Structure formats: C-alpha cells, structure tokens
Amino acid sequence: MNQSRAAKLKEFLEADPDDSFSRFALALEHLKASDIDTARSHFEYILVNDPEYVGVYYHLGKLYQQTGDHRKALTTFTTGIAAARKANNHHAASELEQAVSELEDEEA
Numbered sequence: 223m224n225q226s227r228a229a230k231l232k233e234f235l236e237a238d239p240d241d242s243f244s245r246f247a248l249a250l251e252h253l254k255a256s257d258i259d260t261a262r263s264h265f266e267y268i269l270v271n272d273p274e275y276v277g278v279y280y281h282l283g284k285l286y287q288q289t290g291d292h293r294k295a296l297t298t299f300t301t302g303i304a305a306a307r308k309a310n311n312h313h314a315a316s317e318l319e320q321a322v323s324e325l326e327d328e329e330a
Contacts, residue, residue, distance in 0.1 A: 227251060242272040246281075253285070261285060269298075276306045276314045283321055287328075295325055 228251045234244035249264035265282040268275050279302025286295035299322045306315035 240271060242268050242275040242278075246275065246278060250281070253281070258285065258289065273305060274309060276302065276309055276311050278302075279305060280314070280317055280321060283318070287321075287325055292325060292329060296322065299325065 228248060231244050231248040231251065234241055235248065238244070245264050245268055249261045249268075252258075252261040252264065262282070262285055265278050265285065268278045269282060272278075279298055283295045283298035283302065286292070286298060299318050302318045303315050303322070306312075306318060
C-alpha cells in the first residue's frame with residue numbers, strides 16, 4: 223500500500239466521511255495491501271450510503287468472489303447491473319454482466 227496516498231485519502235475522509243471517491247480509492251489501496259477486511263468494510267460502506275456509486279459493485283463483487291462468497295458476489299453484480307443501467311453507464315453494466323458470466327462458469 224502506498225502509505226502517503228493512503229494517508230492523504232484518510233485525511234480526505236476525515237474532512238468528508240461521505241466522500242465515496244476517496245473511500246473507494248482507500249479501499250483499493252487496502253485491497254492492494256491484501257487487507258481484505260478493511261477494503262470490504264469501505265466498499266460495503268459505499269454500497270449502503272451511496273448505492274449510485276456504480277464502480278463499487280464490480281470491486282466488491284470480485285472481493286466476495288475471491289473470498290468464496292459466490293452468493294454475495296452474484297447479488298452484488300446483479301444489483302450493480304441495475305444501478306449501472308439506471309445511470310446509463312453501459313460500460314459498467316457490460317463489465318458486471320461479464321463478471322456474472324465468469325462467476326457462473328466458475329460454479330459450473
């Protein structure tokens with residue numbers, strides 16, 4: 223984890239705890255450092271408090287998938303597809319649809 227980047231992101235969150243962009247970036251930093259629990263906590267916070275933040279669905283779903291919680295991964299991906307379509311974010315919807323397909327292939 224890039225300590226200076228993480229420290230700066232934490233400062234941003236202290237100033238504005240509802241800043242989804244900073245929280246998302248901090249979650250990714252924790253993910254890079256294999257701090258799965260902290261990353262999941264940040265991603266889940268975004269999902270609850272800013273469900274229109276479409277980028278979180280893919281990364282949280284993948285985290286669930288990697289930790290073996292395929293049910294939560296599938297739910298997260300499919301909810302994300304609906305959020306992406308609502309936001310007219312066709313690229314994100316396509317990525318999430320691909321993630322669902324890969325998850326289904328993995329389970330087959």
